[in-house]
Amino acid sequence: MSYVDEVLERVKTKNASEPEFLQAVDEVLESLRPVIEANEEKYRKEALLERLTEPDRQIKFRVPWVDDKGQVQVNTGYRVQFNNAIGPYKGGLRLHPSVNIGIIKFLGFEQIFKNSLTGLPIGGGKGGSDFDPKGKSDREVMAFCQSFMTELCKYIGADVDVPAGDIGTGAREIGYMFGQYKKIKGTYEGVLTGKGLSYGGSLARTEATGYGLLYMTEELLKCNGSDIKDKVIAVSGAGNVAIYAIQKAQQLGAKPVTCSDSTGWIYDPEGIDVELLKEVKEVKRARLTEYAAARPSAQYHEGRGVWSVKCDIALPCATQNELHLADAKMLATNGCMAVCEGANMPTTEEATKYLQNNNVLFVPGKAANAGGVATSALEMSQNSERLSWTFEEVDSKLKDIMVNIYHNIDDAAKRYGKDGDYVAGANIAGFEKVADAMLAQGVC
Numbered sequence: 001m002s003y004v005d006e007v008l009e010r011v012k013t014k015n016a017s018e019p020e021f022l023q024a025v026d027e028v029l030e031s032l033r034p035v036i037e038a039n040e041e042k043y044r045k046e047a048l049l050e051r052l053t054e055p056d057r058q059i060k061f062r063v064p065w066v067d068d069k070g071q072v073q074v075n076t077g078y079r080v081q082f083n084n085a086i087g088p089y090k091g092g093l094r095l096h097p098s099v100n101i102g103i104i105k106f107l108g109f110e111q112i113f114k115n116s117l118t119g120l121p122i123g124g125g126k127g128g129s130d131f132d133p134k135g136k137s138d139r140e141v142m143a144f145c146q147s148f149m150t151e152l153c154k155y156i157g158a159d160v161d162v163p164a165g166d167i168g169t170g171a172r173e174i175g176y177m178f179g180q181y182k183k184i185k186g187t188y189e190g191v192l193t194g195k196g197l198s199y200g201g202s203l204a205r206t207e208a209t210g211y212g213l214l215y216m217t218e219e220l221l222k223c224n225g226s227d228i229k230d231k232v233i234a235v236s237g238a239g240n241v242a243i244y245a246i247q248k249a250q251q252l253g254a255k256p257v258t259c260s261d262s263t264g265w266i267y268d269p270e271g272i273d274v275e276l277l278k279e280v281k282e283v284k285r286a287r288l289t290e291y292a293a294a295r296p297s298a299q300y301h302e303g304r305g306v307w308s309v310k311c312d313i314a315l316p317c318a319t320q321n322e323l324h325l326a327d328a329k330m331l332a333t334n335g336c337m338a339v340c341e342g343a344n345m346p347t348t349e350e351a352t353k354y355l356q357n358n359n360v361l362f363v364p365g366k367a368a369n370a371g372g373v374a375t376s377a378l379e380m381s382q383n384s385e386r387l388s389w390t391f392e393e394v395d396s397k398l399k400d401i402m403v404n405i406y407h408n409i410d411d412a413a414k415r416y417g418k419d420g421d422y423v424a425g426a427n428i429a430g431f432e433k434v435a436d437a438m439l440a441q442g443v444c
């Protein structure tokens with residue numbers, strides 16, 4: 001049995017109840033086959049893949065808090081510190097009822113390669129809780145965040161592990177968590193990123209994932225003989241990534257016509273009104289029905305369906321496994337030329353293969369959405385320097401990073417005879433640096 005198959009078997013046996021984690025490991029190891037086979041003996045002896053697929057540590061804890069009625073509620077908190085070969089653990093905190101250890105492990109594993117691709121010194125980690133901020137008052141969210149950080153603060157630090165936002169964790173939640181960390185530890189340090197501008201946040205961090213996704217898409221099209229201008233774009237999601245992807249797409253002359261949330265989706269043939277979307281989602285924290293009510297050109301549909309709209313480019317920006325095989329077929333039939341993932345693993349494995357086999361350019365999230373964590377690392381640099389850079393400075397660094405990532409994944413794919421396979425390219429380019437660092441640091 002090949003070394004890759006041996007490790008895949010072992011990971012499946014050990015993590016049988018974690019489908020998302022198995023999906024992520026399977027995708028990465030499958031595309032690393034040529035690299036592993038070229039070094040099989042050495043990597044097997046060093047147990048490199050066993051070490052890469054086993055987190056450094058998994059922390060699970062109780063999060064008790066009191067709701068507005070005086071009732072004590074209990075949630076579960078997680079932090080998975082996956083790999084710190086190239087820098088302190090770095091990765092977001094997801095607050096969503098669907099969170100469990102398997103989801104956090106899949107996200108932490110993906111984060112290792114994504115962070116490596118940025119070219120910056122950050123390792124991979126992820127955390128979160130099954131707490132749902134939706135429908136909670138500010139006081140309840142604060143109570144949860146303070147309790148969550150009371151435990152988490154024992155395991156993180158500016159040079160140890162630096163969490164950030166993710167689904168359900170925005171500026172409000174980061175603020176409450178930062179306040180609690182500072183109070184307990186008595187130090188003012190860059191222990192979280194995505195902070196407010198008045199206390200160490202970076203300009204352009206809010207926009208970074210969505211903007212970075214568009215810089216990647218722009219470069220991808222340019223290098224494949226096309227142009228983003230005037231392209232019709234289908235976007236899913238209506239959160240941080242989706243909103244700023246829509247905004248940058250419009251700045252680049254494209255026309256995003258859809259967005260969605262967990263209850264329904266919008267088709268707006270005139271193009272999404274991003275200011276209205278921000279008002280509905282960022283200010284009122286309301287449903288998309290309010291967008292449709294305020295915008296005569298918009299149609300609201302219950303359920304899922306953004307991928308049925310005819311588009312040139314698709315940008316899934318909501319959550320994992322939201323673009324299925326049937327959606328991929330519809331996109332290809334409708335002439336979609338590129339899918340770039342704003343969310344983490346939004347495309348199922350079979351949908352990804354279908355797109356790749358049907359000449360749709362496909363860039364995986366670990367490359368296409370790396371702008372968020374890259375800018376988080378720029379926030380860490382500014383905190384260490386005790387300086388703040390201008391928006392233009394951060395944005396121009398972000399653009400350079402995304403263009404570099406595109407060329408790195410393209411080159412890595414070509415080196416292994418997989419021209420145009422950006423999934424393989426991203427996994428290979430991300431893996432090479434981490435593997436090199438792990439081998440150099442010995443068995444640890």
Ligand code: NDP
Nearest residue numbers: 166167168209237238239240241261262318319343344372
């Ligand atoms: P937000 O919480 O701001 O927005 C998430 C959006 O996706 C919301 O519109 C939400 O709808 C929708 N959504 C969430 N879960 C589901 C679901 N199960 N089914 C359908 N829709 C759903 O999160 P972000 O925009 O920050 O994150 C989106 C994705 O991008 C995630 O995969 C995240 O891991 C990834 N990502 C985020 C980065 C960042 O910097 N924020 C960086 C890199 C990746 P509703 O409002 O109804 O819940």
